[in-house]
Amino acid sequence: MRLLKEKIVSEGKVLSENVLKVDTFLNHQIDPLLMQAIGEEFANRYKDAGITKILTIESSGIAPSMFAGINLGVPVIFARKRKSLTLSGNLYSSKVHSFTKGETNDISVSKDFIGSEDIVLIIDDFLANGQAVLGLLDIVEQANAKTSGVGIVIEKGFQTGGSMVREKGIRVESLAIIKSLADGKVEFVEESPSI
Amino acid sequence: MRLLKEKIVSEGKVLSENVLKVDTFLNHQIDPLLMQAIGEEFANRYKDAGITKILTIESSGIAPSMFAGINLGVPVIFARKRKSLTLSGNLYSSKVHSFTKGETNDISVSKDFIGSEDIVLIIDDFLANGQAVLGLLDIVEQANAKTSGVGIVIEKGFQTGGSMVREKGIRVESLAIIKSLADGKVEFVEESPSI
Numbered sequence: 001m002r003l004l005k006e007k008i009v010s011e012g013k014v015l016s017e018n019v020l021k022v023d024t025f026l027n028h029q030i031d032p033l034l035m036q037a038i039g040e041e042f043a044n045r046y047k048d049a050g051i052t053k054i055l056t057i058e059s060s061g062i063a064p065s066m067f068a069g070i071n072l073g074v075p076v077i078f079a080r081k082r083k084s085l086t087l088s089g090n091l092y093s094s095k096v097h098s099f100t101k102g103e104t105n106d107i108s109v110s111k112d113f114i115g116s117e118d119i120v121l122i123i124d125d126f127l128a129n130g131q132a133v134l135g136l137l138d139i140v141e142q143a144n145a146k147t148s149g150v151g152i153v154i155e156k157g158f159q160t161g162g163s164m165v166r167e168k169g170i171r172v173e174s175l176a177i178i179k180s181l182a183d184g185k186v187e188f189v190e191e192s193p194s195i
Numbered sequence: 196m197r198l199l200k201e202k203i204v205s206e207g208k209v210l211s212e213n214v215l216k217v218d219t220f221l222n223h224q225i226d227p228l229l230m231q232a233i234g235e236e237f238a239n240r241y242k243d244a245g246i247t248k249i250l251t252i253e254s255s256g257i258a259p260s261m262f263a264g265i266n267l268g269v270p271v272i273f274a275r276k277r278k279s280l281t282l283s284g285n286l287y288s289s290k291v292h293s294f295t296k297g298e299t300n301d302i303s304v305s306k307d308f309i310g311s312e313d314i315v316l317i318i319d320d321f322l323a324n325g326q327a328v329l330g331l332l333d334i335v336e337q338a339n340a341k342t343s344g345v346g347i348v349i350e351k352g353f354q355t356g357g358s359m360v361r362e363k364g365i366r367v368e369s370l371a372i373i374k375s376l377a378d379g380k381v382e383f384v385e386e387s388p389s390i
Contacts, residue, residue: 023307029308030273035261059253
């Protein structure tokens with residue numbers, strides 16, 4: 001997705017060979033127009049998949065998911081990273097380790113919102129080690145629902161998450177795939193020109 | 196806002212005299228069309244206020260803020276509830292106690308995203324004890340920016356947050372104000388019919 005890649009190049013900060021900071025438009029300050037374009041792109045790629053629910057994870061997955069939800073005409077559910085007092089019992093949950101934050105969280109989704117009749121699109125901001133997506137896939141499986149695919153804003157193609165998820169036979173649509181962050185420079189995986 | 200109140204009456208669950216659960220459309224599963232209508236309503240109420248930034252707090256403030264941001268043409272910043280490894284230093288921060296969750300969090304916003312030239316609209320899902328809004332106001336003050344006002348999806352009018360914020364001279368626009376949750380029933384504060 002050209003607009004997104006241009007934004008990554010112009011505003012992203014390469015902090016190391018593994019870390020790209022995109023907090024000017026994606027995960028601290030958010031650019032709503034870019035999120036709208038991203039949501040439309042996810043919706044377009046999955047428009048014939050019969051999606052009934054979008055599942056994401058707090059917090060940075062919520063913004064792109066909202067616009068995908070508007071365009072697909074389906075509700076968005078965000079997994080919570082720990083239990084709150086008003087969200088007790090009746091939960092699907094899974095453990096997710098964040099390498100960025102150096103901690104493991106329980107993520108959970110109320111059983112009220114995903115059932116065996118659902119066809120789920122999983123959306124997240126980043127795909128790196130794949131832990132969050134694997135946790136969300138686990139929750140969809142617990143619900144006996146079907147995962148139609150995954151929509152990722154930025155995939156770190158040099159980390160293992162993308163291949164781990166694709167090897168399970170899951171469709172993954174990443175709007176920007178990063179090949180390398182070496183020498184402080186963002187290099188993308190080549191894609192077909194239409195994307 | 197009629198659409199919102201109808202949704203609260205039809206889907207909200209009164210768990211006690213203090214607790215209203217709205218996780219079918221606002222803070223776990225999210226209804227994107229309702230969020231779009233809410234965002235448009237906030238934008239309409241603040242359209243002449245010269246807003247340059249929307250400030251909210253993760254996670255449930257993000258969805259309504261996105262659509263307010265689209266309609267006002269401004270970026271959305273969400274305060275984080277704890278520091279992450281890629282968001283270190285250079286922060287405004289404030290302490291916020293959540294009575295619902297029974298815990299105190301540091302909330303923080305990068306100094307990169309709010310400055311003295313900014314006119315800020317604060318948006319959140321709930322206003323009850325006012326702690327989150329007071330923390331966000333504190334952050335805007337630390338940035339020497341101006342708060343134009345606050346936009347709240349659901350205000351618990353029987354708790355003290357609303358009057359605490361209004362007594363500071365801050366404009367508060369709440370789209371639904373709850374007078375009482377007694378006897379398992381949601382009663383709203385009367386408003387002018389146009390709202």
